Amino acid sequence: MTDKHIFEAVDKSLKDVMRIVNERNAELPFGRKVVVFGGDFLQNLPVVSKESRADVVRASLFSSYLWSSCKVLRLTKNxxxxxxxxxxxxxxxxxxxxxxxxxxxxxxxxxxxxxxxxxxxxDLLIQQVADPIVSIVNVTYPDLQSQLWNPDYLQERAIFAPTHEIVEAVNDYVLSKIDEDEVIYLSSDEVSNDDRGMADPDLHSTEYLNSIKCSGLPNHQLKLKVGAMVILLRNIDQSCAVAEDSAALL
Structure with missing residues (x-):
């Protein structure tokens, strides 16, 4: 997913360094150093914001002058x-x-x-589809309630979704299948008004801020039940992280 200009910059840097050893190295790719690229063009193309498909292809290593010096090795066994x-x-x-x-x-x-x-x-299709989310959850997680405490059952199954909205819909339905009382936790919804913050705290209402749902930002509501699967993606409490690191060093 790396832009070709990054590789070309590394190529020029290594040529400058390795020409000290031998002047001919300045004419060879990466100064005669062997470089291994890992990846699959079918899956991971460079990310070029708000550009066309042609611009994405032009940013890939395949479009670089280095590609003519590359030898493609194919992995055939998983x-x-x-x-x-x-x-x-x-x-x-x-x-x-x-x-x-x-x-x-x-x-x-x-x-x-x-x-x-x-x-x-x-065998890859769900034949009976009345509600897509209900159907895929029931096929992927049959007899969910009785298997909640079976780690092997949960590790062998996953549902992929294209958007955050579908992820939330799947999560809500799976949670509804667990026969336990639901508890809802809310995030802090006060707008910071310090010197570095916004001059007008009323510029964005708390209702608007609580409605934002996007990548990298937790939802305002966290719904939990006993037995629900929860994955901690990152520790956002930096003070605790620093304290734990210090304790580890001691």
């Missing part, structure tokens, strides 16, 4: 998925990975002009 699997499971995993790569390479469904109808295997 070692992590094969550990502890039977031969039948490995064969199924291989078939799925091949089908997945065909979609990424634009080969699935035959020749096309970037528009094609794909045939998905039946």
């Amino acid at each position: 070692m992590r998925l094969q550990v502890g699997r039977t031969s039948d499971n490995v064969d199924d995993i291989w078939k799925f990975s091949e089908w997945n790569l065909e979609i990424g390479d634009g080969l699935a469904g035959g020749e096309n002009d970037e528009e094609v109808d794909l045939q998905f295997p039946d």
